[in-house]
Amino acid sequence: MGNKTKQVIMDVAEALFATHGYEGTSLRMITQQAGVNLAAVNYHFGSKAALMEAIYERRIRPMNEERLRRLDALEAHHGDGQHLPLEALVEAFIAPALRLSREGRGNHFITLLGRSYLESSPTLHAQVRRLFDGVAERFRQAFARALPELPSGELYWRLHFMVGVLAYCMTGTEMMRLIASSRMEASDDPDELITRLVTFISHGLAAPASPVVVDAPPRRAGEALR
């Protein structure tokens, strides 16, 4: 029954690490809530740190595999040296991530992932980064093809901005209630969020590269910005 014990330990630890942080979660909390013995974590994973690693790998790898599948499909459908449709590209990048964050068990992990960006542990950081490296480069090249007129320095920053909104939306709940407290339309539909996000990000990515005039006249929504 070793495999099942590993499973339940990872499930419980994922939720606890997300809620209380790595340092704030004790092996005693984990093993108690998982209904296993205190020594089980060290037996199955070797240490508390190795348990953390296993948790990251379990979620991130499938997410990035889906991103690459979608990108492959896009590139197969459009010519090889040709432009790619921007909105579809954005969606290929963000949809697997957002769906992970709304999945049954995955929503705890997203908080954990957001937390990991702020941790200083070099070990953890290196491991998380390694899990993203291949996907990042493939998508960077694809976006460069979708926005051929944009200087690469500008594209670089805007892709960061895209990752930023995405990361924020993935962490979800708590953070998103800060700015406009009571106006939330209770919509748990991930597809609706994806549509809104694709619109926002695509228009941000496709903005002209030149600096913006700060004192512009009022404009209507949908009107192109100069």
Next chain:
Amino acid sequence: MGNKTKQVIMDVAEALFATHGYEGTSLRMITQQAGVNLAAVNYHFGSKAALMEAIYERRIRPMNEERLRRLDALEAHHGDGQHLPLEALVEAFIAPALRLSREGRGNHFITLLGRSYLESSPTLHAQVRRLFDGVAERFRQAFARALPELPSGELYWRLHFMVGVLAYCMTGTEMMRLIASSRMEASDDPDELITRLVTFISHGLAAPASPVVVDAPPRRAGEALR
């Protein structure tokens, strides 16, 4: 010398909390690095938790005061019932935050703030939220005036997206190196980042409200999205 001791404790604790997290930072680490006695934290602040509270208040209040000063100036310069220029409004919201994150001592605090969004402590969360409530409502109304054609439900989401990019850019360094590793143009100029961000966010905010066509033909950067 009580005031100076409080000061140095807060400075050191801010950096340590940001780097190692609240639970990951011990009073021993703080007092050792601050060159004060172990008992000093409990004497001056009452507890570890109260020290944390004091650290938040010290940074957030001035930042939001500056946001409101800028908004007041904008509203004074433009008519009361009239539209506000979108880019200037975005800048009024993000510039004080980004400048705080690049200030001498402030850059540690930003990581700490980002971390707090992921913490589950209801006490801390309530306190942080209270510090933002007034600013949030004032800006929400201002953005509604700047984008009068945008349905309020759509505006709500896009303001969240804005906060998301901002929060991400404030946490800075670590997170931003994930997607495009070696292409970073080493630019520590906050004004340049602000300009780029204002462009990205303004175009995202001003996008048409209708859903996006996913399979669109390629476009040039700067061309309006349909």
Next chain:
DNA sequence: GTCTATAACTAGATAGAC
């Protein structure tokens, strides 16, 4: 206000019976 000393407790890890 600042210090030392210590109380009261919890942490991760492991040895060894079953």
Next chain:
DNA sequence: GTCTATCTAGTTATAGAC
């Protein structure tokens, strides 16, 4: 594989001398 018992080392907080 799973258990109990325990080790070592860390934590917050406080009492009381100066």
